[in-house]
Amino acid sequence: MNETNFFLKYAYIIPLLPLSSFFINIFVGKRLPRKGDWVSLLTIVTALVMAIGIFYEVIVQGFNPNFSYHVTYPWLTIQDRFHVNIGILVDNITAIMLVVVTLVSSLVHLFSVGYMHGDPKYNRFFAYLSIFSFSMLGLVLSESVFFLFIFWELVGLSSYLLIGFWFEKKSAADASKKAFITNRVGDFGFLAGILILFATTGVFGFDEIFAAVGAGKLTGTMLTMAGVGLFCGAVGKSAQFPLHIWLPDAMEGPTPVSALIHAATMVAAGVYLVGRMYPVFTPDALLVIAYTGTITLFIAATIALAQNDIKKILAYSTVSQLGFMVCGLGVGGYTAGLAHLVTHAGFKACMFLGSGSVIHAVHSQDIFDMGELRKKMPITFVTFLIGTLAIAGVPFFSGFFSKDMILGDALAFAMLNPKHYALFIVPMFTAGLTAFYMFRLVFVTFFGHARDHHKFDHAHESPFTMAFPLIVLALLSFAFPFEHNNWFKTLIVKPKSAVVLPAGEGHGSAPKHEAAPAAAGAEHAAAPVEHAMASPAEHAAVAPAEHGSAPAAVHGAPETAGLSAEEKEHAEHVAHVTHQAHGIAMYMSLAVAGTGILLAVVVYILGWINPATVKAACLPVHTFLANKWYFDELYGMTIIAFTMWAARMMAWFDSNVVDGAVNLVATVNKWACMFVGRFDNLVVDGAVNAVANATIGGGTVLRRIQTGKVYHYAFVLVGGVVVLFLLKAF
Numbered sequence: 187m188n189e190t191n192f193f194l195k196y197a198y199i200i201p202l203l204p205l206s207s208f209f210i211n212i213f214v215g216k217r218l219p220r221k222g223d224w225v226s227l228l229t230i231v232t233a234l235v236m237a238i239g240i241f242y243e244v245i246v247q248g249f250n251p252n253f254s255y256h257v258t259y260p261w262l263t264i265q266d267r268f269h270v271n272i273g274i275l276v277d278n279i280t281a282i283m284l285v286v287v288t289l290v291s292s293l294v295h296l297f298s299v300g301y302m303h304g305d306p307k308y309n310r311f312f313a314y315l316s317i318f319s320f321s322m323l324g325l326v327l328s329e330s331v332f333f334l335f336i337f338w339e340l341v342g343l344s345s346y347l348l349i350g351f352w353f354e355k356k357s358a359a360d361a362s363k364k365a366f367i368t369n370r371v372g373d374f375g376f377l378a379g380i381l382i383l384f385a386t387t388g389v390f391g392f393d394e395i396f397a398a399v400g401a402g403k404l405t406g407t408m409l410t411m412a413g414v415g416l417f418c419g420a421v422g423k424s425a426q427f428p429l430h431i432w433l434p435d436a437m438e439g440p441t442p443v444s445a446l447i448h449a450a451t452m453v454a455a456g457v458y459l460v461g462r463m464y465p466v467f468t469p470d471a472l473l474v475i476a477y478t479g480t481i482t483l484f485i486a487a488t489i490a491l492a493q494n495d496i497k498k499i500l501a502y503s504t505v506s507q508l509g510f511m512v513c514g515l516g517v518g519g520y521t522a523g524l525a526h527l528v529t530h531a532g533f534k535a536c537m538f539l540g541s542g543s544v545i546h547a548v549h550s551q552d553i554f555d556m557g558e559l560r561k562k563m564p565i566t567f568v569t570f571l572i573g574t575l576a577i578a579g580v581p582f583f584s585g586f587f588s589k590d591m592i593l594g595d596a597l598a599f600a601m602l603n604p605k606h607y608a609l610f611i612v613p614m615f616t617a618g619l620t621a622f623y624m625f626r627l628v629f630v631t632f633f634g635h636a637r638d639h640h641k642f643d644h645a646h647e648s649p650f651t652m653a654f655p656l657i658v659l660a661l662l663s664f665a666f667p668f669e670h671n672n673w674f675k676t677l678i679v680k681p682k683s684a685v686v687l688p689a690g691e692g693h694g695s696a697p698k699h700e701a702a703p704a705a706a707g708a709e710h711a712a713a714p715v716e717h718a719m720a721s722p723a724e725h726a727a728v729a730p731a732e733h734g735s736a737p738a739a740v741h742g743a744p745e746t747a748g749l750s751a752e753e754k755e756h757a758e759h760v761a762h763v764t765h766q767a768h769g770i771a772m773y774m775s776l777a778v779a780g781t782g783i784l785l786a787v788v789v790y791i792l793g794w795i796n797p798a799t800v801k802a803a804c805l806p807v808h809t810f811l812a813n814k815w816y817f818d819e820l821y822g823m824t825i826i827a828f829t830m831w832a833a834r835m836m837a838w839f840d841s842n843v844v845d846g847a848v849n850l851v852a853t854v855n856k857w858a859c860m861f862v863g864r865f866d867n868l869v870v871d872g873a874v875n876a877v878a879n880a881t882i883g884g885g886t887v888l889r890r891i892q893t894g895k896v897y898h899y900a901f902v903l904v905g906g907v908v909v910l911f912l913l914k915a916f
Contacts, residue, residue, distance in 0.1 A: 192239070192243075193236050193239030193243055194240055194243050194244065194255060197236070197274055197276055197284075197327065198257070198274050198327070199236065200233045200237060200323055201233075201319075201320050201323035201324040201327060202320075203229040203230070203233045204226070204229050204233060204291075204315075204316040204317070204319040204320040205316070205317070205320040206229060207225045207226045207228075207229040207230075207312075207313075207316040208226075208313050208314075208316040208320060210222060210225050211225055211226060211309050211310070211312050211313035211316060212309075212310065212313040215309030215310070215312070216309050218309075221309040221312075222312060222313075223299055223308065223312050225312075226312040226313070226315055226316045227295045227299070227312075229316065230288060230291050230292045230295050230315075230316070230319055231292050231295075233288045233291075233292075233319070233323065234285075234288035234289055234291075234292045237281075237284035237287075237288040237289075238285060240284060241281045241284070241285050244277075244281040245278065245282075245677060251278060251676060251677055251678070251679040252679075253277055253278055254275070254393075255275070255276040255277070256273060256275055256329060256393075257274050257329075258271040258272065258329055259271060259272055259273060260272075270330070270332055270390055271329065271330060271390075271391065272329075272333060273329040274328070274329055275392065276327070278677050279458075279461060279524065279678060280326055280327060282524075282528060282678070283326045284323070284326060284327075286454075286528055286531045287322050287323060287326060287454075288319075289662075290451065290531055290535050291315070291318075291319045291322075291451065293655035293658060294315070294442045294445050294535070294539070294655070295312070295315060296651055296654065296655050297442050297542065297651065297652050297655045298311065298312070298315065298440075298442040299651045300546075300648065300649045300652040301440065301442055301542055301546060302440060302442070307351070310351075311351060311440070314347045314348050315348070315442075315446070317340075317344045317347075318341070318344035318345065318347075318348060318446065318451070318452075319451075321337050321340035321341040321343075322337075322341055322451045322452070322455070324336075324337035324340070325337035325340075329392065330390040330391045331390050331392065331463070332380070332390040333390075334459070334462075335376065335377065335380060338373070338376070338419065338423070338455065338459075339373065341451075341452055341455055342366060342369045342370075342373070342423070343366075345365060345366075345369075345447055345452050346365060347362075348446070348447070349361050349362040349436045349438060349439040349447070350362025350363070350439070351439055351443065352439075352440070355438065357438050358438040358439065360438075361432075361437075361438040362438075362439075364432050365432040365433075365436050368422060368429050368431060368432040369422040369429075369432065370422075371422060372418045372421045372422020372423065372429050373418075373419055373422060375414070375415045375416075375417075375418025376416060376419025376420075378415040379411075379412045379413070379414070379416035379417075379418065379419070380416070382404070382408060382411060382415060383395055383412050386398075386403055386404040386408065386412075387399065387403050387404060392462065395463075395684075396465045396466065397684070399465070399684040399685065399686070400465075400684040400686065402686050405685075405686050409466065409468050410468045410471050413463075413466055413467040413468055413471030413472075416459065416460075416463055416466075417460060417474065417475055417478075419456065419459060420455075420456030420457065420459050420460050420512070421456070421478065423455045423459070424453050424456025424457055424511075424512065425453060425456075425482075425504075425505050425508060426456070426478050426479065426482045426508065426509065426512055427478060427481045427482040427485060427509075428817075430482060430485070430486065430505050430817075431814075431817050431818060431821065433448070433453065433504065434498050434502055434505070436448075436501070437501050441497065441538065441539070441541060441542030441545060441546075442542060444497060444500075444501070444538050444541075444542075445535045445538035445539050445542070448500070448501060448504040448534060448538055453504060453508055454527055456508075456512075457508065457511045457512065457515070457523060457524070457527050460512065460515050460523075461515065461520065461523065461524050464520055464680075464681055464683075465682065465683050465685070466684055466685065467685070468685050469685075472516050472517075472518070473606075474516075475515060475516035476512075476513050476515075476516025476517050476599075476609050477609070478512060479508075479509045479510065479511070479512030479513030479514070479515070479516055480509065480513045480608065480609055480612050480613060481509070482505060482506070482508065482509030483505075483506045483507070483508075483509025483510050483513060483612070483613060483616050484506075484509075484612050484615075484616050485815060486502045486503070486505035486506035486509060487502070487503075487506040487616045487619040487620055487623070488619065488811055488815075489502045489811055489814050489815065490502035490506065490619075490623045491619065491622070491623050491626075492808050492811035494552050494553055494554055495552060495553075496541045496545070496551050496552075496553050496556075496627065497538075497541055497551055498551075499553075499623065499624075499627050500534070500537055500538055500541055500627075503534070503577065503620065503624065504534060506616065506620060507526070507534065507577070507620075510526055510589065510592050510613060510616075511523045511524075511527050511592075513592065513596065513609065513613055514526060514592035514595060514596070516609075517595050517598075517609055518599060518680075519592050519595030519596070520678070520681070521591065521675055521680060522588065522591035522592040522594075522595050524678050525587070525588040525591055525674050525675075525678070526585075526588035526591070526592055529576065529584035529585055529587065529588040530577075530588070532573075532576075532584060532659050532662035532663050533572070533573040533574075533584060533585060533659070533663040534573070534577070535659050536569055536570070536572065536573040536659035536660050536662075536663055537570055537573040537574065539656055539659065540566050540570035540573065540656055541570075542652070543566040543647075543648040543652055543653070543656065544556065544559065544566060544570075544631065546648055546652070547562070547566075547644075547645040547646055547647075547648065548641040548642070548644075548645050549641065550638070550641060553627060553630045553631050554637060555637060555638045555641055556630065556631045556637065556638070556641070556642075557630065557631070557632075557633070557634045557635050557637045557638075557642070558632070558634060558635055558636045558642065559631055559632045559645060560632040560633065562642065562645040562647065563632075563645065563646070563647045563648070564647065565648075565653045565656060565657070566648065566653070566656060567632045568660070569657060569659070569660035570628065570631075570632070570656075571632075572663050573659070573660065573663050574625060574627070574628050575663075576663040576664075577620060578620060578621035578624055578625065578779050578782065578783060579620075579776075580779060580783075581665075581776070582664065582665050583663055583664055584662070584663050584664060584665050586665060586775075589617060590768070590772050590775055591768075593613060593614055593617065593771040593772075593774070593775050594764070594767050594768030594769075594770075594771040595764070595767075596609050596610040596613055596614075597767040597768075597770060598760075598763050598764040598766075598767035598768070601763050601766075601767055602760065602763055614771075614774055614778055615778070617778050617779060618778035618779065618781055619782065620779075620782065621778070621779040621780075621781075621783050622782035622783070622785050622786050623786075625783050625786035625787070625790075626786050626789070626790055629786060629787075629790035629791055633791060634790070634791075
């Protein structure tokens, strides 16, 4: 590592900064000026500065797609057979995620200063924000799956505290419990995946696991099970079907919490996990990931169509966009999925904070209580519109860049695997739905006429502390930070797969390490790509290449060195199909996005179609979507009902069998004790008393003989002699 890499050297301090502010605010925050909000804000901004410093040192100063920096120390060792290291791993993904997390967290902290002003638990709120930031930053920096799991659980705990911050409201308390329990279901699978990996490889470090899997220590069905288990953690944390139900209810927390959870932090953790563990996913596991994301993005988008709560619409939009990311990763779009994770962080945080600004102004979350707010809240309107243009996939905005990458990879995968065309058709159709329901939200909220004049008259633009984060996030919603020289595509290079494919799969025989191309992730049928990480034994940074030089592996360009003629031909075919697919997908995405926006204009601006008439004509469908596909009711009638029935049965068993057995033993002991007591009183004590009475009676009789007079004793003596004489005579 270059000695000038100051921020990289002290990267471990980044998560410790918000941790320190947590302890300060939770213990003495009430006694500090402004109840300690400045402590949390100062520490997270300092962490942001350090993250930007690392980003500059890793990416700007030394551009190398294979960069990796490890620092590890022994943490736990048992008889040289079991050891766990504690440390950090900084590579290109880490550098980007650190900036994303600290930037969004800093803006949410600043926004919260105005939004939470006057709340009686003001200092506690900032303490919870700090512990959440610490957990997320620790997760990003973790060097091993062991510590990633620890911080993963801390993220779940801190999100529980934030969602249920207003726990005096039953809805908020229920939402926090729902989020916590639902995530535990996914985490059970995550833990099972970790245990499978450790039981077979004996290591926890990411690179060590990849090396062990590449060496064939874990293959076949067990490796697929481990991958699906790991993905279960992402299903819970990133709200994928069927565990997506907790995320919309998390809206019960304060709006800054919604932005923090739904933008770049908690929900991003699952996508980050899939990206981090990508080399160990088998083709079957990737197919499961792809279809799970596809189902999720469609279900969530259809539900969003029928919602009127501004935060619920954004929540289901988040679930849908997370489905896009997961689908992209599943079809082999490694770079695309992570790119959408980064772009989504900016525009979705912008929209959530914008919704908070609207709610703060009109004191309502129902979009049909609003209208014409663009005149009263111009900054909020413009920034919210920019975020909407980005999520709809309009050119020159970040969402167009990343969503086009996902759709292109999905189409290429479908062209190479025709039986999986649903993985392209459903996301493409859903992209049109996204454009429609998001512009429905904008038009109903900011255009038209004021539906509630009292709320409209009292509406006003938010203060600077709330407006400034909106402006920053809106600027980040433009495409130029991501499309300049295609830096993101060349920076985040897909890692080489560690999966050992059986002979006959892919090219060549085992143990050939195939890397899935951008379009053929589930088949792993392309030329290998350089692994994006250095050897773990080096525990140091790879020497950075000169900025601007060609990376070791360019996105979409296959390496053909060392391949046979057949393999080269196949790799070139895959590259050609991928290039062709991206061109087709771009024009199709523009068409569906334009159609969605145009339909929203026709319905909610021009009024050519009456939405009430359409609702009445499609009332069963609308009711079905408004009730969120009845997932909550379905779970209530099945899993929850079974759980409650099982709980009642266990309670009955405990009361009647366990407690009955205990009570029976107690009753038997009681009667036995009564019998023993009576035996003791009547027999034992009776015998003792009889002896005593006999002794007393005998003593009483014998006492009468002892008169103390000599002549009585002489008389008895003579009488005795006479008796003896008579006995002798006869």
